[in-house]
Amino acid sequence: MGRWQPNARGRLQRAALELYGERGFEQTTVAEIAQRAGLTERTFFRHFTDKREVLFANAEEFEGSFVRALVAAPEATPPIEAVAAAAEAGAGAIQSDRAQARRRQAVIAANAELQERELTKLARLTAALAGALRERGVPPATASLAAEAGVAVFKVAFERWIGEEGEEDLPRLVRQSLDELRALAAGAGAASPG
Known part of the structure; x- marks a missing residue:
């Protein structure tokens, strides 16, 4: 193996996801991930602290894209x-x-520990959005409610996006999910009393 390989981080992430899918998260070792990527374990640990981090390495960048758009x-x-x-x-x-x-x-869905980590990531995202809203002068309760609703809308849209064939525009699904929430809040989605 050469000393420097282009896109080592991306290759490690792809190799990890392949192996997690084939063998399961718990059964996959860092050595196997590195080998599949054509890299060394040492290279793996230059990019990730552990094999869980492969799945959550972009969390700060993801959160930042939300917060920057809100601030803008x-x-x-x-x-x-x-x-x-x-x-x-x-x-x-x-x-x-x-x-x-x-x-x-x-x-993530196949592992309780990873599900917990994903929920923690979404809770941090919600807190960051609520904080950015408060900095804009939004009252704390309103900021929290808007942030919670926004993350819920995103989650529903994301689940549709990965679960459905055909619809590839995730931002459009976010907007559609928000419209559905508005309709629900207005009573359009409420069941009539029996």
Whole structure:
């Protein structure tokens, strides 16, 4: 193996997802990931602290795309619209590789420890959005509610995106999910009393 290999990080992530899908997360070792990527274990540890980190390495970048879009929204933008713009930006940041997103989500869904880590990531995202809204002068309770709703809308859109064939525009699914939430809140989706 050469001393320097291009895109080592990406190759390690792809190799890990392949192996996690084939063998399971728990059964896959760092040595196997490195070997599959054509790299050394030492190279693996230059990029990731452990084999879980392969799945969550882009969390800060993902969160940053949301927060930057929220901060960039005009000041007069209502909180839920600012969060919707943030969710659309986050969606745009990940939609380029749907197959990898599906593989990643399948690995997480099969492991309780990874599910917990994913929930922690989403809780941090919610807190970051609520904080950015508060900095815009939005009252704390309203900021928290808008951030929670925005992350829920994103989650529903993401699940549709990885689960459905045909629809490849994740930002559009985010907007559609927000419209469905609005309709539900307005009573359009409520069941009539029996």
